[in-house]
Structures are given as structure tokens and as C-alpha cells.
Amino acid sequence: MARALQGSGTARRRAERRARRQGRGRCVCSITRVFMRCRSSARRRSRSTSTRPARRHGKRVQALGGAKNHAVVLPDADLEFAADALIGAAYGSAGERCMAISAVVAVGAAGDQLVSLLKQKGRSDQDRPGRQGRRRHGAARHRRAPQQGPGFRRTRARPKARKSWSTAARSGMKEGFFLGTTLFDHVKPEMEVYKNEIFGPVLVVLRVKTLEEAIALVNSQSLRQRHGDLHRVGRRGAPLPERDPGRHGRHQRADPGAGRVLLVRRLEELAVRRPARARHGRRSSSTRAPRSSPRAGRTRTRRRPASTCLLWDDDENTCFRYSLCSSPAQVIAQEYPTKTIKIVIPLTPGSGADIAGRIIAARMSEHWKQPVIIENRPGAGGQIGTSAVIKSEPDGYTLLVQSSSHAANPAIYKSLPYDPLKDTVDVAILGKTPYVMVTAASGPYKDLKSADRSGEEAAGRAPVRVRRHRHLDAPRGRVRDRHGRAEDDPRAVQGLARRDPGRARRPQHLLHGADQRRHEPGEGRQAHRPRRLDPHARRGARRTCRRSTSRGCAATT
Amino acid sequence: MPTLDEQGLRGYDMTLWFGMWAPAATPLPVVRKLNEAVNAIVSEPNVKDQFAKLGIHPAPMKPEDFARFVRSEIEVYRKIVRAANIEPQ
Numbered sequence: 001m002a003r004a005l006q007g008s009g010t011a012r013r014r015a016e017r018r019a020r021r022q023g024r025g026r027c028v029c030s031i032t033r034v035f036m037r038c039r040s041s042a043r044r045r046s047r048s049t050s051t052r053p054a055r056r057h058g059k060r061v062q063a064l065g066g067a068k069n070h071a072v073v074l075p076d077a078d079l080e081f082a083a084d085a086l087i088g089a090a091y092g093s094a095g096e097r098c099m100a101i102s103a104v105v106a107v108g109a110a111g112d113q114l115v116s117l118l119k120q121k122g123r124s125d126q127d128r129p130g131r132q133g134r135r136r137h138g139a140a141r142h143r144r145a146p147q148q149g150p151g152f153r154r155t156r157a158r159p160k161a162r163k164s165w166s167t168a169a170r171s172g173m174k175e176g177f178f179l180g181t182t183l184f185d186h187v188k189p190e191m192e193v194y195k196n197e198i199f200g201p202v203l204v205v206l207r208v209k210t211l212e213e214a215i216a217l218v219n220s221q222s223l224r225q226r227h228g229d230l231h232r233v234g235r236r237g238a239p240l241p242e243r244d245p246g247r248h249g250r251h252q253r254a255d256p257g258a259g260r261v262l263l264v265r266r267l268e269e270l271a272v273r274r275p276a277r278a279r280h281g282r283r284s285s286s287t288r289a290p291r292s293s294p295r296a297g298r299t300r301t302r303r304r305p306a307s308t309c310l311l312w313d314d315d316e317n318t319c320f321r322y323s324l325c326s327s328p329a330q331v332i333a334q335e336y337p338t339k340t341i342k343i344v345i346p347l348t349p350g351s352g353a354d355i356a357g358r359i360i361a362a363r364m365s366e367h368w369k370q371p372v373i374i375e376n377r378p379g380a381g382g383q384i385g386t387s388a389v390i391k392s393e394p395d396g397y398t399l400l401v402q403s404s405s406h407a408a409n410p411a412i413y414k415s416l417p418y419d420p421l422k423d424t425v426d427v428a429i430l431g432k433t434p435y436v437m438v439t440a441a442s443g444p445y446k447d448l449k450s451a452d453r454s455g456e457e458a459a460g461r462a463p464v465r466v467r468r469h470r471h472l473d474a475p476r477g478r479v480r481d482r483h484g485r486a487e488d489d490p491r492a493v494q495g496l497a498r499r500d501p502g503r504a505r506r507p508q509h510l511l512h513g514a515d516q517r518r519h520e521p522g523e524g525r526q527a528h529r530p531r532r533l534d535p536h537a538r539r540g541a542r543r544t545c546r547r548s549t550s551r552g553c554a555a556t557t
Numbered sequence: 558m559p560t561l562d563e564q565g566l567r568g569y570d571m572t573l574w575f576g577m578w579a580p581a582a583t584p585l586p587v588v589r590k591l592n593e594a595v596n597a598i599v600s601e602p603n604v605k606d607q608f609a610k611l612g613i614h615p616a617p618m619k620p621e622d623f624a625r626f627v628r629s630e631i632e633v634y635r636k637i638v639r640a641a642n643i644e645p646q
Contacts, residue, residue: 336587343577352611356575359607363598386578394582396591404574407630411638420631424578426624427588428595431613433573 071101072214075108082110083117090203103187103194104205105214111207115185118203189217336396340371343399346385348378356430357401381409383417390423400424571633575613576623592620 071089073082089101106114187194187204194204208214343361345354358374365372377385382405392398400406406420418424577595579588598604599615608615618626637643 336590352573352613353575355611356608356613357577359604360577360595360598363601363604364594367594367598389578390580392580394580394584396579396583396587398580399591400578402576402578404572404576404630406576406578407627408634410631411634412643421628423581425581425583425588426620426627427577427579428592428620429616429618429623429626430575430577430595431599431608431615433575433612433614 070103070105070218072105072107072211072218073110073114074211075110079110079113079117083114083121086118086203087121102203104203105217106205106207107211107214108209111205115183115205118183118205337368337370339397340373341368341397341399342373342375343401344375344377344385344389345401346377346379346382346388347403349376351403352433353401353403360401360430381405381412383409383413386420386424387417390418399427401430574616574630576627588620592623 071082071086073079073086086101086104090104104114104118182202184193184202184204187206189195189206191204193202194206206217208217341361341364343357345351345357347353354374354376361372361374375385377388379385382402386400386402386406389398389400406424409416410420577591579591596617599608599617605615
């Protein structure tokens with residue numbers, strides 16, 4: 001490993017210094033787009049070698065120089081979770097670029113357990129080049145990669161730090177990947193391995209007793225990064241909560257000028273249930289189902305305290321979420337919504353769910369001052385739109401508004417591409433619409449019994465239909481015309497189309513006493529206007545409308 | 558208007574309803590926030606009016622109650638499809 005890290009450092013630094021004196025620089029790249037300007041923390045060397053010559057050529061570059069990002073792990077953190085996050089952050093990019101986290105400050109009792117977990121999780125037999133099948137940490141440090149890490153050798157010469165392990169120099173990888181995941185424990189701030197940036201999958205663990213000590217340590221590290229490529233969720237300039245010692249575990253404000261400190265803490269009050277076996281790699285929320293429901297009992301759940309990773313930046317007064325860590329639900333919910341919400345309606349525009357969804361969306365948008373857009377994705381009884389929502393990111397920015405067919409589909413379709421119980425979480429009900437049974441006022445059916453009798457006699461030709469309003473674009477169902485022909489019967493279709501092209505728009509047409517009336521040839525559309533309809537029955541106790549009916553129904557009203 | 562119960566058809570309890578769902582792993586606090594927002598919106602007088610024109614009655618529920626309701630509806634539809642001998646497609 002020592003050999004691997006040779007050829008770095010001093011010689012190049014000297015060359016660069018010479019180059020600077022002569023006004024030359026090493027033009028590292030020709031990027032025309034600005035990613036991010038280098039801020040105070042990056043090394044001066046990096047700035048001068050990267051940004052100055054680039055500026056001269058009219059280009060700006062991202063120059064994040066040396067960086068040593070710190071994660072502070074507190075004793076009350078969910079250490080299992082913290083170890084997982086750290087493995088990803090320290091070894092995930094396989095040493096080919098600056099590590100997201102390269103120093104861990106373990107506070108108090110967190111140290112021993114964390115290190116043993118890191119050892120266990122990080123020491124993997126799956127370190128191998130990408131071409132050789134599945135691997136966990138990626139290929140670590142290729143020989144061709146430029147070597148960095150001046151003084152790293154000197155650290156080896158002064159082995160105060162305990163190197164916990166290194167999966168180096170595996171057989172068959174001699175010419176290629178030679179430095180595997182490496183962990184240094186009990187590192188002291190004065191050690192070179194801590195003071196210098198290392199471009200490699202090397203994680204150092206420092207032990208301190210208190211959080212104050214940890215923050216002071218982070219502040220003293222000149223390489224701490226202040227401006228990085230981190231994913232921000234908090235609004236810029238949003239005020240940080242004041243330090244509240246009473247609520248240990250919520251917000252801990254770092255000392256002024258602390259740069260970024262990654263705090264891995266446990267949020268006691270936020271217990272997220274996860275199923276023992278995740279479907280499609282996601283957390284299922286059907287576990288929220290009441291115990292009484294038949295499905296709920298089947299899903300084994302295990303409670304797991306959710307941890308959160310927050311990055312405080314006092315310079316900018318901003319709260320960051322660290323992107324490699326799992327989502328801190330509470331923080332997201334507080335901020336939610338920070339961007340456009342999309343509501344997918346798996347039905348056609350103009351359908352009941354569409355109109356209701358649009359009314360809600362408009363108000364949500366006003367309420368939250370965020371755009372709420374509607375996307376209609378009709379087809380297959382709502383399956384297409386619903387599947388699209390299920391496949392989208394479960395962050396609350398893609399929602400589904402559907403009618404009760406969401407509940408009916410499992411019964412109607414032999415196989416659904418999703419399980420409405422497991423793949424969706426029930427958010428809210430928008431409203432209910434009772435069904436109303438209507439017949440023509442001139443018709444012979446004055447109440448349910450007479451209609452029922454007639455239905456038995458006519459066997460399928462009863463002119464009483466229970467149906468809700470259908471949209472004009474709705475696919476053809478088995479609605480029968482007055483001759484008892486199904487709608488998809490070519491004769492019926494022709495007949496309906498000829499006589500009344502707007503039939504679908506007026507479902508009442510089918511009810512308007514067709515049994516008594518015959519369309520005379522040459523009858524205009526006027527004649528097809530439905531006559532007065534008699535509401536015969538409706539569900540529920542409330543009666544919203546009392547219609548005066550011309551005949552018959554008066555007795556039952 | 559007489560209800561079906563009053564006309565002798567007991568236990569016929571079918572409504573068309575509209576709901577909002579999210580992908581399964583959506584964080585619970587976000588779900589709650591959405592639920593509260595929707596419940597507040599459907600209780601607003603002008604939204605109520607708009608809904609009344611469409612024949613929709615608001616029936617605000619908490620996520621848990623709604624989940625229970627959806628599950629019971631799924632069972633209802635299963636029963637109906639079985640009883641009516643409808644061949645699933």
C-alpha cells in the first residue's frame with residue numbers, strides 16, 4: 001500500500017509553486033459551465049492552480065480543492081444506520097474522487113460500537129473491479145489515477161493510529177486496484193492522515209468525549225469543507241432553530257464558523273415502521289393499516305428509530321440534508337412542499353375525479369404557494385396512471401386522485417400490475433357521491449318494486465338503469481339501447497350514432513321512456529331531449545332535493 | 558325521495574367516492590400534512606358549494622380511517638363481483 005501511494009505530494013507541489021511564480025498554472029479543464037465557485041475552505045493551491053488559469057482563459061471551474069468532511073456521530077445515534085451511511089459516504093465513490101465523508105468524530109460511547117460496525121460492514125469480499133461482477137464499494141484507486149495524499153506515507157511511519165483493516169492488494173488485482181476500503185481508528189488531530197486530504201477510500205475515526213469537543217475539533221480542521229456539492233432541502237436563508245438544550249436530539253447548533261458538521265442523531269419521537277421485507281425496494285406503508293383488516297396482520301413490521309442527518313451551515317444560516325443518508329421524514333414534512341406537486345388522475349379530463357381533483361389542486365396551490373399540476377393518464381380502468389404514481393419517487397410530490405374504482409379494480413381485473421393495499425398509501429378522501437336511481441316520469445315504474453318486477457319479466461331489458469354520469473370519452477361499456485342490443489353490437493352503434501350522435505353526453509337518453517316511445521322517421525334532435533326524470537330512490541338518510549313529479553312518484557316522495 | 562332502505566332493499570350501501578393516494582413509501586408526516594390540507598380544503602364553504610353542484614359530499618377522514626374505509630370498499634367490490642358471477646378480466 002505504501003508503494004501505491006508513492007509519487008505524490010512534494011514534487012508536484014514544488015512544481016506547482018514554481019509554475020505559480022512564473023505566472024503559469026496548470027489548466028485543469030475547459031469547462032464553460034459554472035458548477036460552483038470555490039469558497040474559503042479549499043486549499044489555496046487548488047484555487048490558484050485551477051481557477052486562476054481558467055479565469056485567464058475566460059472559463060470558470062469548480063475548484064473544491066482539499067476537503068475533509070466530518071461526520072459527528074453522537075452516542076444516541078442509531079449506530080447501525082450511521083455505519084451504513086458512513087460506509088456509503090466514505091467508500092461509495094471508490095476513491096476516484098473526493099470522499100463525501102472522510103473523517104468521523106465519534107462522541108463518547110459511540111466509538112467502539114461504531115468502529116466495530118464499520119469494520120463489519122466495510123470489510124467486504126466484494127471489493128473488485130466493476131467488470132468482475134457484483135461489488136459493493138466499487139473499485140478502489142486504480143494505479144493510473146493521479147496519486148494524492150502527501151504525507152500519507154509518513155503517517156504509516158508514525159503508526160500512532162491503529163489501522164483497522166485494508167482490503168488491499170487482492171490477488172489478481174496487482175496491476176489494477178490495490179487499495180481497498182481502509183479505516184484508521186484512534187486518529188489524533190495532529191496526525192498527517194487527518195491533516196491531509198486523501199484521494200482514496202480511507203476513513204479516519206477520531207474519538208472525543210463530548211459534542212463541544214467534537215465541534216471544536218471540526219472547527220480547527222483547516223480542510224473542512226464549507227461549500228460543497230450537497231443536496232439542499234432547506235430554503236436558503238431560512239432561519240435556524242435556536243439551540244434548545246431541553247430537546248436533546250432535535251436541533252443542535254454548531255458554534256459560529258463551524259462549517260458543516262454532519263450530525264447523526266436519533267429522533268426518538270419519530271418512529272417509522274418498516275416491513276420486514278421491502279417490496280420493490282421500498283418501504284411499504286400498508287403497515288399503517290388497522291390491525292383489524294385482514295391484510296395488516298400478514299405484514300410483519302419492525303419498529304426502527306429513524307435517524308436524521310442534518311448539516312448546519314452557520315455561515316449561510318442554512319439547513320442541509322445530506323444526500324447519502326436516508327430521508328429525515330420530519331424535516332421533509334416541515335418543509336413540504338418545496339416544489340411542484342403533480343397529481344396524476346388516471347381518468348379522462350372531465351370525469352368526476354378529474355373535476356374534484358382540479359378543485360382540490362387549485363386550492364392546494366393557493367394554500368402552499370407552490371404549483372400543483374394535474375396530469376391525466378387515462379387507460380385500463382386507471383391502471384396506467386396508478387402504476388405511474390406507484391413507480392414515482394415516494395416523496396409526496398406525486399399523488400394520485402382516483403375514484404372508487406381504485407377499490408373496485410382488484411375485484412374486476414384478474415391481475416393488476418400493483419396491489420392497491422401495499423403499493424399505495426391512503427392519503428385522504430375528497431368526497432362521496434350517492435347513486436340516484438332515475439326513470440322517466442312518464443314511465444310505468446313508480447317505485448323500486450315495480451321496476452324490479454318489470455326487470456324480471458323483461459330479463460335484461462328493463463329500462464331502469466342505475467348508472468352514474470358517464471364522460472363523453474369514456475370507453476364503451478355494455479350499455480344497451482332500447483332494442484336490447486349491446487352498445488358494441490354494430491347495429492346498435494349505427495342506430496345510436498345516426499339518431500343521436502350526442503348519446504354518450506346524455507345518459508338520460510336511455511331512460512327517457514324509450515319503451516313507450518318510438519322514434520318516428522325524421523324526428524329531430526329535439527325529440528330526444530329527455531323528459532322529466534323521476535328520482536325513485538337514493539341512498540342515505542339525507543334528502544337533498546325534493547322534486548315535484550308529474551305523475552306516479554308523488555306517493556313515494 | 559325515498560331511500561333504497563325505505564323501499565325495502567336493505568343493506569344496499571354503495572357510493573361513488575374520490576380519494577387521494579401516494580406511493581407506498583411516502584413519509585407518514587407528509588401523508589398527514591396532505592391529509593390535513595385536503596380535509597381543510599373540502600370543508601371550505603366555496604369548495605363545498607362547488608362539490609355540491611357535482612353531487613359530491615365532503616366526508617373528511619384521517620388517513621387511518623380512510624385506509625380502513627378503502628379496505629372495506631375493496632371487500633365490498635370483491636363480494637359483489639363474486640355474487641354477480643362477473644368474470645374478472
